[in-house]
Amino acid sequence: MPAGSDTLERTPLFERHAAAGAKFMPFAGWEMPVHYAEGIRAEHLAVRSEAGVFDVSHMGEIETRGPGARDLLQRLLSNDVDRLAVGGAQYALLCREDGGVLDDLFTYRLATDHFLTVTNAANHAKDLAWFHQHAAGFDAEVHDAHGRYAMLAVQGPASREIVQAMADRPLPERMKAQRCVLGGESVLVCGTGYTGEDGVELLSDPRAAPALWDEIVRRGAHPAGLAARDTLRLEVCFHLYGNDLTEERGPIEAGLGWACKEETGFVGAAAVRAVRDAGPAERLVPFRLTGPGIARQGNPVQGGGEVTSGTFSPCLEVGIGMAYLPAQRAAVGTELQIDVRGRTRPAVVAQKPLYTKETHG
Numbered sequence: 001m002p003a004g005s006d007t008l009e010r011t012p013l014f015e016r017h018a019a020a021g022a023k024f025m026p027f028a029g030w031e032m033p034v035h036y037a038e039g040i041r042a043e044h045l046a047v048r049s050e051a052g053v054f055d056v057s058h059m060g061e062i063e064t065r066g067p068g069a070r071d072l073l074q075r076l077l078s079n080d081v082d083r084l085a086v087g088g089a090q091y092a093l094l095c096r097e098d099g100g101v102l103d104d105l106f107t108y109r110l111a112t113d114h115f116l117t118v119t120n121a122a123n124h125a126k127d128l129a130w131f132h133q134h135a136a137g138f139d140a141e142v143h144d145a146h147g148r149y150a151m152l153a154v155q156g157p158a159s160r161e162i163v164q165a166m167a168d169r170p171l172p173e174r175m176k177a178q179r180c181v182l183g184g185e186s187v188l189v190c191g192t193g194y195t196g197e198d199g200v201e202l203l204s205d206p207r208a209a210p211a212l213w214d215e216i217v218r219r220g221a222h223p224a225g226l227a228a229r230d231t232l233r234l235e236v237c238f239h240l241y242g243n244d245l246t247e248e249r250g251p252i253e254a255g256l257g258w259a260c261k262e263e264t265g266f267v268g269a270a271a272v273r274a275v276r277d278a279g280p281a282e283r284l285v286p287f288r289l290t291g292p293g294i295a296r297q298g299n300p301v302q303g304g305g306e307v308t309s310g311t312f313s314p315c316l317e318v319g320i321g322m323a324y325l326p327a328q329r330a331a332v333g334t335e336l337q338i339d340v341r342g343r344t345r346p347a348v349v350a351q352k353p354l355y356t357k358e359t360h361g
Helices: 014-019 040-049 069-076 121-135 159-164 206-218 226-235 269-278
Strands: 023-027 030-035 052-055 060-065 089-095 101-111 114-119 141-144 150-155 177-182 185-190 199-204 282-289 306-313 318-326 335-340 343-349
Touching: 014 206, 030 226, 040 052, 040 226, 052 206, 052 226, 060 069, 060 121, 069 114, 069 121, 089 269, 101 121, 101 177, 101 185, 114 121, 121 141, 150 159, 150 206, 159 199, 185 206, 199 206, 226 306, 226 318, 282 335, 318 335, 318 343
Parallel strands: none
Antiparallel strands: 023 030, 052 150, 060 114, 060 141, 089 101, 101 114, 150 199, 177 185, 185 199, 282 318, 282 343, 306 318, 335 343
């Protein structure tokens, strides 16, 4: 147990992780499993080839409801909430007035005037305060719903089959959400994930989570920790807040202009529009090393730029990552030199995503 762990929060599944031999690490104020006995590579490949189950109960949830809930979220979220149908899921950003990114979020529309927004764990308190701050003048209630949910992500080619066998009705399609009964418990099943694989995310009563976890593992899903979650998301170039997204940079630089609809007038829309019209000074790009080594967050790129995420890809068997580069040097095929702890490592700007089943499966 790490030093100071008595001050860390634990999910309802902590005992399950400990019994499975998990190695724990502090993450955003939580004591979380980083990997299990088989190791990161085995967990990663299990998700790509079969199914893995992740405990993501550290993620936060904010509930917004009432006649003005839609109007409030349209003001806060960068995407167009009017395009979010009941039973739908939508990715969006939370921005400052200057366009800096406060968080990236998934919102589920549970009813016409009832929404559930999932926040990143490290940002939950900040996001909740931001929601409350902007709720004045809207006929909407904002509630911290984190204590009401545990959250499991079941991801991989066999994931839907595993969960479907437990469900009382067909699972929702990708980017849809609905309540299903799993093992006698009502669970919000969402066709979303953070691995690039098909799968579902399950939001349940915290008391139901251990039995749900046990049954999913019994049916063949491999327990997977935060480390595999990071290598999986990086292979498909999904952003990690605090690395690839920060308050100091905006959505256009990050390549997330598709999730911004400035005409809705969200907080920061004018600043985002200005960068879109002028063109960003820098762009977030994926890269792969062309020799040995692994680049890490903060490693400088010669000629300008900085690595924001880096790891060794279990599927590609090479160092990969993402970096902000000057826009004129961000084209696919551009050769890079990255300073990794005083050693120069050659790399090349690559196409998104770095991994696809068609080319590497």
